[in-house]
Amino acid sequence: MKLPKFKSPEEEAEFWEAHSFAEYMDDLEEVELEWAPDEDACPNCGSPMRAESVDIEVDDGLFLRGIRRYRCPICSTVKLAEEDLARINRMDLRIKRYGLAGILLQEELVKRGSS
Numbered sequence: 839m840k841l842p843k844f845k846s847p848e849e850e851a852e853f854w855e856a857h858s859f860a861e862y863m864d865d866l867e868e869v870e871l872e873w874a875p876d877e878d879a880c881p882n883c884g885s886p887m888r889a890e891s892v893d894i895e896v897d898d899g900l901f902l903r904g905i906r907r908y909r910c911p912i913c914s915t916v917k918l919a920e921e922d923l924a925r926i927n928r929m930d931l932r933i934k935r936y937g938l939a940g941i942l943l944q945e946e947l948v949k950r951g952s953s
């Protein structure tokens with residue numbers, strides 16, 4: 839199977855939600871050459887990591903939306919994109935400084951029951 843070219847990590851994440859990684863094993867090396875900046879290589883085993891978009895809990899029941907994360911399909915190592923890690927840290931800082939009431943209306947945040 840031939841992998842399509844992705845315009846963004848979000849697009850790739852969507853693709854992998856709908857497709858099995860195993861179908862594209864043969865095409866893996868080509869993917870690595872075409873679209874693997876250094877941050878897409880697994881720090882543990884060097885395999886190309888899969889981009890996915892997730893919500894990260896920054897406080898009790900409060901989630902920061904659309905965080906880009908990379909997961910290694912071989913050894914399951916997970917890491918966050920640098921700018922998204924910075925987003926989380928910034929949000930963390932604001933929660934500490936202003937409390938939750940000051941930031942709840944931000945659209946990048948979503949509140950869910952912490953079940």
Ligand SMILES: [Zn+2]
Pocket residue numbers: 880881882883884885910911912913914915
């Ligand atoms: Zn790995």
